[in-house]
Amino acid sequence: MFYKQLLKNQVQGKMEIGQRVLLCLHIQLIIVVMVLNHSNAQGLKLGFYSETCPNAESIIRKTTYGFISRAPTLAAPLLRLHFHDCFVRGCDGSVLLNSTKNQAEKDAIPNLSLRxxxxxxxxxxxxxxxxxxxxxxxxxxxxxxxDSVSMINGPSWKVPLGRRDGRVSKLSEALANLPSPFFNITQLKQNFASKGLNMKDLAVLLGGHTIGTSHCVAFGLRLYNFSGKGDADPSMDLTYVTQLKQKCKPGDITSLVEMDPGSFKTFDEAYYTLVSKRRGLFGSDAALLNNAETKAYVLQASRHGSTFAKDFAVSMEKMGKVEVLTGNQGEIRKHCAMVN
Structure with a gap:
């Protein structure tokens, strides 16, 4: 018995040592990733093209204005394109690549509605x-x-440049990395943290839902079958549920609904007012009320004197630096939909 117990203790001791080694390696890996992300972001700078293409930013702004002036509602999908790009492989333009032998990000279900x-x-x-x-x-x-957000009277922010284009785009990575409209607050926290974004960034960036529309399928379960028993999400305002049911019938995959009813073309704080009244369209919107920090931001942003516009600018600049490629990494594509 003594030797059996001794052997057991030795095995347990080795297991604990092994677990500690694995933990240390995991921590070291996280640190290395953070350092690499930080160092890559340092490769970005304002006025990056001042010598190589001095008119680049003015050309981009002028061309963008040509579209937004005719169709202001394009601002929301263009903002969403950038967001979906940065959350998969970082801000490397991989969301723009067409599928070839493998299926690309743009063909993943969450990206089929991108435009x-x-x-x-x-x-x-x-x-x-x-x-x-x-x-x-x-x-x-x-x-x-x-530029498209600022053109509809939204905030503007600094965009340091020098990103390089990625050569890889995988449907599976889009499914694994993009935050889902069905995510709860724990899932959202983990998802944003994996990109170096904190809880304030989460609350602020979801405020981008102040503009744009969504297909009914993205929130239909909240109306008709939330718990699998033909019920509505109890966290959603009943009057709002009734209104949405008039627009979205069961199984509707084509109809569009304003994410911020009444001001979906205007970049403002109305989104937070709706969320505070339990009228957030997605489960992920409603989830902001299930965390003390994000709930406090929702309530603060819904009041007079909100700092939302300023905060959005800060978080967007931060998001734009996620896992970027710089220097000799990646390439400069001739056509955005295909690698060189």
């Missing part, structure tokens, strides 16, 4: 005429997102 690619293509074409092979699609995405 605005024609704007990016037009901007890229205009920049290529002025400066062939100089400005990346990833930088164009970041600038177009900023």
């Amino acid at each position: 605005g690619y024609h704007v990016i293509d037009a901007v890229k074409s205009a920049v290529e005429q002025a400066c062939p092979g100089v400005v990346s699609c990833a930088d164009i995405l970041a600038l177009v997102a900023r």
